[in-house]
Amino acid sequence: MLRIEHLNKSYGDKKAVDDLSLHIRPGEIYGFIGHNGAGKTTTIKACCGLLRFDSGEVHIAGHSVKDEPLACKRLTAYLPDNPDLYEFLSGIKYLNFIADIFQLSIAKREERITALSAEFSLTDDLAQPISAYSHGMKQKLAVIAALMHEPRLLVMDEPFTGLDPKASFILKQKMRTLCDAGGAVFFSTHVLDVAEKLCDKVAIIKDGRLVVEGTMEAVRGKESLEEVFLELED
Amino acid sequence: MLNALVKVQARAALQAMYNRTALKKKKAKGNLVLMALLAVYILASLGFSFGFFFKNMLDSFAPMNLLWMYFAITGLAGFLFSFMGSVFLSQSMLFKAKDNDLLLSLPLKPGQILLARTLSLYLMAMIIQLVILLPAFIVFLLYGQAGAAQIVIFLLTLVLLPLPSMALSMLLGWLLSLVSDRIRHKNVITIVLSLGFLTAYFWGYSKLMEAMNSLVSRGQEIAKAVQSALPPAYHYGMSIAHGDLSSFLLFALFCLVPFGALMLIISRNYIHVLTNQRGARKAVYKGGRMRAGSPMKALVTKEARLFFGKPIYLMNSAISLLFMLALPLILLFDRNTLTAITATFGVGGDFLGPICALILCVLSASTFISAPSVSLEGKNLWLIQSLPVKPIQSLMAKALTHILISAVPIVLSSVLLAVILKLDLISFLLTLALPLAASAFAAFLGLALNLRFPKLSWRNEAEPVKQSMSTFLAMTLGFLVPAGLAALYIFALNHIPVQLYLLLSVLFFLLLGALLYAHLNRTADKAYLDLTEAA
Numbered sequence: 001m002l003r004i005e006h007l008n009k010s011y012g013d014k015k016a017v018d019d020l021s022l023h024i025r026p027g028e029i030y031g032f033i034g035h036n037g038a039g040k041t042t043t044i045k046a047c048c049g050l051l052r053f054d055s056g057e058v059h060i061a062g063h064s065v066k067d068e069p070l071a072c073k074r075l076t077a078y079l080p081d082n083p084d085l086y087e088f089l090s091g092i093k094y095l096n097f098i099a100d101i102f103q104l105s106i107a108k109r110e111e112r113i114t115a116l117s118a119e120f121s122l123t124d125d126l127a128q129p130i131s132a133y134s135h136g137m138k139q140k141l142a143v144i145a146a147l148m149h150e151p152r153l154l155v156m157d158e159p160f161t162g163l164d165p166k167a168s169f170i171l172k173q174k175m176r177t178l179c180d181a182g183g184a185v186f187f188s189t190h191v192l193d194v195a196e197k198l199c200d201k202v203a204i205i206k207d208g209r210l211v212v213e214g215t216m217e218a219v220r221g222k223e224s225l226e227e228v229f230l231e232l233e234d
Numbered sequence: 235m236l237n238a239l240v241k242v243q244a245r246a247a248l249q250a251m252y253n254r255t256a257l258k259k260k261k262a263k264g265n266l267v268l269m270a271l272l273a274v275y276i277l278a279s280l281g282f283s284f285g286f287f288f289k290n291m292l293d294s295f296a297p298m299n300l301l302w303m304y305f306a307i308t309g310l311a312g313f314l315f316s317f318m319g320s321v322f323l324s325q326s327m328l329f330k331a332k333d334n335d336l337l338l339s340l341p342l343k344p345g346q347i348l349l350a351r352t353l354s355l356y357l358m359a360m361i362i363q364l365v366i367l368l369p370a371f372i373v374f375l376l377y378g379q380a381g382a383a384q385i386v387i388f389l390l391t392l393v394l395l396p397l398p399s400m401a402l403s404m405l406l407g408w409l410l411s412l413v414s415d416r417i418r419h420k421n422v423i424t425i426v427l428s429l430g431f432l433t434a435y436f437w438g439y440s441k442l443m444e445a446m447n448s449l450v451s452r453g454q455e456i457a458k459a460v461q462s463a464l465p466p467a468y469h470y471g472m473s474i475a476h477g478d479l480s481s482f483l484l485f486a487l488f489c490l491v492p493f494g495a496l497m498l499i500i501s502r503n504y505i506h507v508l509t510n511q512r513g514a515r516k517a518v519y520k521g522g523r524m525r526a527g528s529p530m531k532a533l534v535t536k537e538a539r540l541f542f543g544k545p546i547y548l549m550n551s552a553i554s555l556l557f558m559l560a561l562p563l564i565l566l567f568d569r570n571t572l573t574a575i576t577a578t579f580g581v582g583g584d585f586l587g588p589i590c591a592l593i594l595c596v597l598s599a600s601t602f603i604s605a606p607s608v609s610l611e612g613k614n615l616w617l618i619q620s621l622p623v624k625p626i627q628s629l630m631a632k633a634l635t636h637i638l639i640s641a642v643p644i645v646l647s648s649v650l651l652a653v654i655l656k657l658d659l660i661s662f663l664l665t666l667a668l669p670l671a672a673s674a675f676a677a678f679l680g681l682a683l684n685l686r687f688p689k690l691s692w693r694n695e696a697e698p699v700k701q702s703m704s705t706f707l708a709m710t711l712g713f714l715v716p717a718g719l720a721a722l723y724i725f726a727l728n729h730i731p732v733q734l735y736l737l738l739s740v741l742f743f744l745l746l747g748a749l750l751y752a753h754l755n756r757t758a759d760k761a762y763l764d765l766t767e768a769a
Binding site for chain 2: 011045048049050051052070073074076078080082084085086088089090091092093096097098099100101102103104105106109110113114123124125126127128132
């Protein structure tokens with residue numbers, strides 16, 4: 001579903017991503033772990049077509065992010081670490097805007113918005129301007145917008161930050177449902193317990209380079225993911 | 235701590251105009267030189283025109299022994315212009331800045347935060363006043379009456395004079411912030427209040443020449459009235475004209491006491507205003523039938539909502555559109571003024587139609603709705619970049635919003651002009667087509683400039699709208715290009731029929747628009763990726 005091949009990206013003299021290759025297959029929840037500044041956000045942004053990369057290739061369902069960005073974006077939903085949304089719109093107008101961009105039919109958007117906003121307990125607040133939302137509410141709205149068009153690939157940067165326990169639980173369920181339906185999830189996180197319980201595969205990155213990658217069982221062995229991560233960091 | 239905060243605010247105020255991070259170093263240097271040259275040219279032009287005006291005034295007042303009145307009037311002009319420049323900024327800069335939460339979390343007193351914020355406002359008021367007061371004082375120096383005392387006192391008053399206009403604009407911004415959070419349609423109210431203020435301002439400005447003539451003919455009488463009714467102006471004038479120290483001290487008190495008192499009152503109330511989230515009654519979503527539209531319609535609607543939802547954006551970028559609507563009204567009620575203008579160009583009343591078309595063209599071309607539109611994406615840029623929307627589609631939506639918003643007053647004004655001036659069909663179509671073509675040019679020009687000079691990191695909308703290179707250049711070029719076309723007709727093309735000239739102008743703007751569109755289409759993908767690195 002997502003194939004990253006020999007990805008390189010530098011900011012001036014600093015190498016942010018160094019020859020990174022990953023392959024996320026349909027049905028996989030793939031955790032992306034690393035310390036602050038390790039290159040996670042840069043990789044994620046490059047995968048979603050937000051950032052130019054120096055060399056390498058990124059393919060989503062066979063489409064090149066470089067050459068066919070629109071085809072890739074139609075299949076993908078991206079959730080950044082800090083969801084800055086259009087604060088001059090109300091929640092419902094924002095969701096309608098996203099639905100128009102993805103050309104969802106009226107019936108489809110009504111069904112998806114009604115169901116998702118109820119699940120994330122945001123229905124009553126949809127008429128409010130986003131500027132009046134708390135950080136958690138904005139995060140929920142961004143999650144609903146991301147899931148609304150039923151993407152095949154969900155790419156998220158620290159998705160659980162700011163979400164309340166119930167919303168986190170629902171999001172985890174949604175991630176699994178998406179993968180069970182043949183989609184894939186690629187997300188970064190610092191919450192290693194979550195990664196350990198949720199991910200089928202995990203990659204640990206340090207200073208832009210891949211340190212270890214594989215199934216959760218293979219990476220952690222008999223230790224916890226936290227212990228493995230700390231050992232690799234040292 | 236306060237020192238550090240003041241330094242950060244000063245740096246931010248300077249960067250607000252010029253975003254070095256967005257550009258490569260070599261280009262940044264070139265742009266800095268270009269910007270400096272343009273700034274010097276504009277300031278010098280303004281300075282010369284004010285100087286010419288002040289020289290005539292001084293020639294009238296000096297024989298009447300009313301030198302203090304000369305300075306009182308120049309000081310009042312400085313006060314009014316800097317008030318005008320800061321009034322729309324004070325609310326957004328002092329009370330609506332995006333980094334309020336961050337600063338409130340630091341161990342700083344509210345008064346310190348307020349003081350650091352007022353620095354940017356002070357800088358702006360000071361620059362505006364310098365453009366007026368420096369020529370006034372140079373004219374006085376050339377008159378040969380200035381001694382060392384006058385020069386020293388003038389320099390000291392330069393430091394003090396921004397304070398009263400700042401105090402007034404801060405007071406208005408504070409009152410607006412106190413009430414606005416409790417009002418549901420606060421944007422509408424802000425726009426209506428701003429329009430009322432602008433109407434009053436321009437009405438007053440239109441009466442200025444009349445008032446100046448009256449001043450000269452009834453100098454002694456008015457001087458007495460100013461002395462008793464406006465003591466700060468009187469003492470300001472006396473202190474500079476005669477080097478009067480007691481007058482200077484009194485003037486200093488008039489500046490410092492109201493400003494200090496206001497700072498004290500606002501700083502006591504500052505946290506309350508910044509954190510006041512009571513807001514309007516909460517709207518509860520009740521569902522209802524949804525509507526679907528095309529991606530382009532969604533993008534245009536989003537841009538229009540941003541435009542109408544941000545009074546500072548609307549009032550600054552589209553003020554020319556209001557003047558368009560005023561033009562037929564001026565023709566209806568004060569036709570003589572426009573006829574007199576046509577006469578100064580040595581043409582008869584039958585040129586009123588083409589001149590009105592040119593005025594509409596200048597007003598349309600200097601509207602700069604699109605020029606800050608990319609910068610206004612700010613931290614939301616990731617959204618449009620991650621959605622299945624081509625960069626050129628996003629840019630076209632911004633251009634279309636600009637053109638559609640401009641088209642409403644253009645059509646209204648053209649139809650009214652056609653009725654009032656009894657234009658034939660071809661003249662009417664040209665009067666309509668010229669500003670529309672200029673609008674397309676301005677829309678694409680604004681976008682090209684904004685991609686060249688993006689400003690994505692801002693603390694309040696005033697920065698990309700009022701203090702950025704792209705809006706400054708869009709407005710300046712939007713004025714200069716049609717002005718150049720008019721000059722071309724007056725000096726070189728006056729032998730061709732005026733309708734042919736107007737048609738050629740329409741084609742010229744369409745050609746410029748097409749070239750700019752082709753440029754945007756070719757560079758949009760790369761430019762949007764560059765924006766991520768500039769942000």
